Amino acid sequence: MKTTRTLLALAAVLGLVMLPATALAQGGYSPVTDQRLVKPEPENWLQIRGNYQGWGYSPLGQVTPANVKKLTPVWAFSTGVDSGHEAPPIVNNGVMFVVTPYSQVIALDAKSGKFLWRYKRELPEDFKALHNTSRGIALYGDKVYLASLDCFLVALDAKTGKVAWQKKVEDYHTGYYMTLAPLVAKGKVMVGVSGGEFGVRGFVQAFDAQSGEPAWKTYTVPGPGEPGHDTWSGDTWKRGGASVWLTGTYDPDLGLTYWGTGNASPWFGDQRAGDNLYTASTVALDAATGALKGHFQYQWNESWDWDEPDAPLVVDYQKDGRTIKGLVHPARNGYLYLLERSRERIGFVSATPYVKQNVFRSVDSKTGRPDYHAERIPKTGKRADFCPSLWGGKDWPSAAYNPKMGRLFIPANDNHCGFMEGKVQQYVAGQWWTGVDIPDIGFAVDKSAKYFGQIQAWDINGVKRAWSHQFPDSMSWGGVLTTGGGLVFTGGTNDRYFRAFDASTGKVLWQFRTNSGIIAPPASFSVDGTQYISVVSGWGVDPAFQQGLISNLLGWEKDVPQGGVVWVFAVSQ
Amino acid sequence: MFPFGDREGQLITLEDLPLGGPQQLAYPMDPRTKTVRNGSTLNLISLIRFDPAQLTEETRELAARGVVAYSAICTHQGCPVSMWEAHAKNLFCACHATQFDPRDRARVVDGPAPRRLPMLPIKLVDGVLTVAGGFTGRVGGERPS
Ligand code: FES
Numbered sequence: 001m002k003t004t005r006t007l008l009a010l011a012a013v014l015g016l017v018m019l020p021a022t023a024l025a026q027g028g029y030s031p032v033t034d035q036r037l038v039k040p041e042p043e044n045w046l047q048i049r050g051n052y053q054g055w056g057y058s059p060l061g062q063v064t065p066a067n068v069k070k071l072t073p074v075w076a077f078s079t080g081v082d083s084g085h086e087a088p089p090i091v092n093n094g095v096m097f098v099v100t101p102y103s104q105v106i107a108l109d110a111k112s113g114k115f116l117w118r119y120k121r122e123l124p125e126d127f128k129a130l131h132n133t134s135r136g137i138a139l140y141g142d143k144v145y146l147a148s149l150d151c152f153l154v155a156l157d158a159k160t161g162k163v164a165w166q167k168k169v170e171d172y173h174t175g176y177y178m179t180l181a182p183l184v185a186k187g188k189v190m191v192g193v194s195g196g197e198f199g200v201r202g203f204v205q206a207f208d209a210q211s212g213e214p215a216w217k218t219y220t221v222p223g224p225g226e227p228g229h230d231t232w233s234g235d236t237w238k239r240g241g242a243s244v245w246l247t248g249t250y251d252p253d254l255g256l257t258y259w260g261t262g263n264a265s266p267w268f269g270d271q272r273a274g275d276n277l278y279t280a281s282t283v284a285l286d287a288a289t290g291a292l293k294g295h296f297q298y299q300w301n302e303s304w305d306w307d308e309p310d311a312p313l314v315v316d317y318q319k320d321g322r323t324i325k326g327l328v329h330p331a332r333n334g335y336l337y338l339l340e341r342s343r344e345r346i347g348f349v350s351a352t353p354y355v356k357q358n359v360f361r362s363v364d365s366k367t368g369r370p371d372y373h374a375e376r377i378p379k380t381g382k383r384a385d386f387c388p389s390l391w392g393g394k395d396w397p398s399a400a401y402n403p404k405m406g407r408l409f410i411p412a413n414d415n416h417c418g419f420m421e422g423k424v425q426q427y428v429a430g431q432w433w434t435g436v437d438i439p440d441i442g443f444a445v446d447k448s449a450k451y452f453g454q455i456q457a458w459d460i461n462g463v464k465r466a467w468s469h470q471f472p473d474s475m476s477w478g479g480v481l482t483t484g485g486g487l488v489f490t491g492g493t494n495d496r497y498f499r500a501f502d503a504s505t506g507k508v509l510w511q512f513r514t515n516s517g518i519i520a521p522p523a524s525f526s527v528d529g530t531q532y533i534s535v536v537s538g539w540g541v542d543p544a545f546q547q548g549l550i551s552n553l554l555g556w557e558k559d560v561p562q563g564g565v566v567w568v569f570a571v572s573q
Numbered sequence: 574m575f576p577f578g579d580r581e582g583q584l585i586t587l588e589d590l591p592l593g594g595p596q597q598l599a600y601p602m603d604p605r606t607k608t609v610r611n612g613s614t615l616n617l618i619s620l621i622r623f624d625p626a627q628l629t630e631e632t633r634e635l636a637a638r639g640v641v642a643y644s645a646i647c648t649h650q651g652c653p654v655s656m657w658e659a660h661a662k663n664l665f666c667a668c669h670a671t672q673f674d675p676r677d678r679a680r681v682v683d684g685p686a687p688r689r690l691p692m693l694p695i696k697l698v699d700g701v702l703t704v705a706g707g708f709t710g711r712v713g714g715e716r717p718s
Contacts, residue, residue, distance in 0.1 A: 125713070126614050128652040130668050197667075428577045430614075432655060438667050439658040545670050548683070562685075 029159050030093040032139040034186055038252045042484075045091045045523040048136035048181045049398060050481075053314035054249035056400030058524035061484040062531035063571055068487060068500045068510045071533065072572045075113030079106060079564035084519055085538030086396075087136040087181065088479070089566060091525040095158070098536060098566055099134040099181075103148040106566075107161060110534075111527040113568065117161035121148050129177045130197055131541050135246060135396075136181030138189065140209050147178035147191045153207055155189075165212040169193065169205060175430045176200050181247045183257060185287045188215050192244020196262040196307070199239035199433040204248070204259055204285060216290030220244060220261045220278050227292075228277035236272035239427065241265035242279040245309035246396055254343050256284045256293055258314065258327060262307035266435035268422030269301035270379045276301055280308045282329060282339070284346055294346040296339055298331050299370065303377050304359065304418070305390035305434075306332040312339065313401050313408070318461040319349065328460060330354060330399050330410045332392030336458060337368070352463050354456060355393035355414040359386050380422040380435065389418030389443050391475075391546060397492065398521055400480035402503055407466060409488050409503070410456045411476040415449035418442055443549045452550075453493060455480070457506060467506030473556060477543040479521025481533075489533055491518020494547055494560050498522070498535055498567070515565045519543050530570050538564030574609050576600045576617060582609065585702065590622035590640060594675070595657035596664060597621075598645055601704055615712055617645035617653055618693055619664060620702065621675045629677045635694040635709070640702060642693040643679045644712045647671060649686035651714030664690070678709075687715060 032046055040046045042059040049056045063071065079085065083101040089110075090097045096110040103121035108114065127150050138145040143164060144156040150172045155164040169191060170176035175198025183190045188206040196202070202220035207213065220242035222228040232240060243262035250257045264272060264279035277295065280302040284294040298308050312327035317338065327339040327346065334357035340347035348368030359377075360370040378384040391413060399410045419442035422435040432438075445452065453476030457466040471493055478492025487509070488501040496517050500510040517539030524533050539560045551558035575583050576598050585599050596619040600611040610616045625639040632641060643664070647654050652668035663672040663682055671684030679690035691710035696703055 126651070128647075128650060128668065128714070130652075132650060426578050431577075431653070432667050437656045437665075438670065439656055439665050541669075544685070548670060 029095065029142055031142050032092060037184065043526040044093065045089065045525045046139055048088050048090065048247060048521070050523065052185070052250040052252060054311055054398065055313060055403065056398055056479065056481050056521060057402055057483070058481065059484040060524050060526055060531045062526070063483065063487060063533060064485040065487065065502045065509055067571050070571045071500065071510050071512070071569045073512070074532065074568045074570050076568070077106070077108055077113050077115070077566040079104070079538065079566065081564050082540065082562045083538070084131070084133045084540030084543070085536045085564040086133045086520050087536065088521045088523040089534045089536065090137060090139060091523065092139055094527045096534070097137055097139070097144055099137045099146060100564055101132045101134065101540070103134060103146060105137060105144060105146055105156060105161065108566070110525060110532070110568070119146070119156055119161045121150070121154070123150050124172070127172055131179055131194065133179055133541055134181070135179055138182040138184045140184040140189065143209070145182040145184065145189050147180055147182050149177050149179070151176050151178055151193070153182065153189060153191055153212065155212060167207055167212045167214070173430050174198070174200065179245055183247050183250065184209060185250055185252070185257070188287060190248065190257065190287070192259060194243050194245050196241040196243035196265055197432055197434050198430060199265045199427055200243065201238060201240055202242035202244050202261060204244055204290070206290060218285055218290040218292060220283060222277065231275040231277045233273040239265050239433070240272065240276060240279065243307070243309070245307065246311060248285070249311040249314050250287065251314050251341065254341065255287050256341070256343070257287050258311050259283050259285060260309040260311045262309050263302040263305050266422070266425065266433060267303065267305050267420070268378060268380050268435045269303040271422065271424065271435060274301065280306060282308065282312050282327065282346060284341070293343065296346040296348060296368065298333055298337070303379070304386055306392050308332055310394070310396055310398055313399065314341070315401055315460060317406070324349065328401070328408060330394050330408070330412070332394060333357060333359070334388050334393035335360070335363070336410070336463065338460070338463065350463060354410060354458070355412055356387055357393065378420040378422060380424060383419055383421035385417060385419040387417035388413065389416045390441065391416070391542065395477070395542065397477055397479040397519065400482040400488070402482040404484060405503060406460050407503065408458045408460055409480045409482055410458065411478055411480055411490060411492050412454040412456050413452060413475050414454060415446040415452050417444045419444070445550060445553050447554065455488065455490060455501065455506070457503070469501060469506050469508065475543065475546060475550070477517070477519045481522040481524060483524055489522045489535070491535060491537065493517065494556065496537070496560070498537070512569070514567060515561065516563055517543065517560045532568050532570050534566065534568045536564055536566050538562065574600050574602050576611060585620060587622065587638065587640065587702070590620055592622055592624065594621050594662050595659070596675070598653070598655060604703065614653060615646055619643050619645045619654060623676060627676050632676060632678050632692070635692050637695045637697045637702065640695060641675055642695045643673070643675065643690040644693065644708060646713055647686055648688045648690060649684070649714055654690065
């Protein structure tokens with residue numbers, strides 16, 4: 001970059017010593033502390049969503065609507081790995097960490113793209129996973145934490161990539177695996193488990209960040225004697241699902257973590273009578289003890305495969321003249337939820353549809369509990385059609401919140417529906433056990449629809465849609481980044497574009513066609529005074545499967561190329 | 574042998590295989606020692622019975638009375654190919670939706686798998702489905718280098 005070169009030249013003239021950005025190459029590494037995680041420096045991207053609150057917000061303001069047209073690639077790095085790359089680059093003082101599918105971690109110099117090290121996990125010969133992806137790593141102290149696909153928590157030395165220790169979280173043979181980025185707070189590393197399609201019982205477990213010793217473990221399906229257990233019939237709780245696919249958010253003041261949970265197993269509610277807590281819910285867990293401190297269930301007796309794995313954003317907002325310490329969740333069920341958080345409970349505030357949904361007859365204004373249209377509930381031996389399809393109004397890609405504007409940006413999908421009929425499947429450990437085989441899961445689109453994917457902007461005070469950008473020829477599968485410069489960045493479309501929107505108006509200001517489709521959330525950081533925007537492009541997993549189905553229905557190009565590349569952009573001078 | 578379920582460990586006979594599919598997953602048993610080779614899921618095979626006239630010639634050569642046997646381990650990333658696409662009568666892998674045509678040496682019809690499923694030649698010995706030779710290719714999925 002010209003700016004940097006000028007600065008370097010200037011430094012040389014003045015005889016200054018410029019601290020090299022490649023701190024790691026020089027043997028230095030800035031340890032990540034609790035303080036830094038609570039108040040992350042604008043130049044760094046220390047957590048997958050940039051902060052504990054899950055905002056996907058960078059305060060950096062050098063790249064603006066006025067100059068974003070001049071955004072150009074600075075460097076790129078091919079991961080050498082196929083399938084869905086869903087993790088953002090994590091940056092700590094000039095060192096970037098990227099995790100790829102198959103649990104590989106790569107460290108790079110964030111400014112130059114120089115390769116530093118790679119950790120390649122050797123997955124067992126007989127290991128297999130439905131989603132062979134990873135949503136990110138966590139930094140703490142001088143370590144990098146990885147939740148591996150084969151269900152180990154792995155602590156790597158951030159300087160070398162060498163394994164410091166690893167702890168088994170569960171037995172992958174029984175269908176458990178991990179895809180999330182760990183969450184670290186106050187000396188504890190927390191992880192959750194995937195595997196809902198294989199009849200697992202979800203949980204969140206914490207380990208001591210230094211020693212790796214287990215600290216606490218809380219099941220997301222309560223066992224006998226625990227509150228909520230009576231919402232299950234018979235032994236159904238034992239394989240009740242409620243996977244924890246994604247990282248929790250955290251309110252450091254309350255000391256509470258907020259986790260989203262998956263749907264129940266098997267998928268059809270009539271095979272497990274009851275509300276089935278805490279499936280399809282947000283749960284509040286005390287970071288120190290794991291104690292459950294509140295929950296909100298989006299769908300009772302879930303029957304549509306509407307997981308709610310994305311943790312709610314921790315956001316304070318205004319309602320009726322008062323500030324509410326809140327949680328915000330654009331749900332897979334197609335409603336945008338505003339909740340209230342406290343040390344004791346999660347309260348319901350409002351639910352507003354943001355895509356077409358035909359299952360809820362109404363939502364109770366006090367409790368948030370929905371009432372269902374009976375004919376929209378698929379059951380064992382009874383087909384039902386419902387919208388949106390099982391991929392929901394928004395799947396796992398995270399929304400972003402811009403605190404300067406009070407505005408939320410949702411990667412939404414509309415005009416698609418599904419149909420299913422359940423059957424009783426025999427449980428075999430480690431095997432598909434949902435009550436419906438994939439070839440029998442119905443998927444349909446409204447062929448007359450003008451769009452499918454969207455980026456929606458919502459003003460949280462008042463819950464009003466500000467703008468919506470519509471994609472007529474693609475779904476929207478990208479996590480979102482918003483910045484202090486007033487921009488929104490996301491990929492998510494099958495045409496491989498990475499786009500910048502004006503956060504105020506929704507106008508597309510810049511786009512760049514990458515190697516593959518982007519399904520990872522972007523990040524922003526700065527080194528030596530230059531703001532960079534970075535994203536990993538690498539299509540795969542559910543977006544690829546869905547693209548195949550839609551190509552049969554609408555003739556979209558089926559073949560979106562795969563293969564991961566890390567991209568870093570800056571404004572050229 | 575039935576690999577799991579109510580009839581786990583029982584011998585699979587021709588009558589257990591519905592004509593035209595779906596597949597029956599199976600573990601092989603050593604006929605001499607009676608050891609069931611179920612130590613690794615990599616040993617899982619799929620058995621499907623067709624009218625022999627529906628099989629391609631190369632497939633028929635390794636089949637026994639219309640019964641074909643393939644590795645049940647997906648050549649994409651090693652998931653068990655346990656599902657059945659009933660319209661096209663194809664083997665279906667749940668992980669990333671690859672479909673294999675069992676009448677044509679498990680050719681990839683759709684999806685990301687890079688190659689067909691290895692076929693296991695079989696014959697009938699005293700009415701028992703018996704392995705007649707080695708797999709036609711390497712068993713297992715791809716892994717990134
Ligand atoms: S493992 Fe079978 S399609 Fe990917």
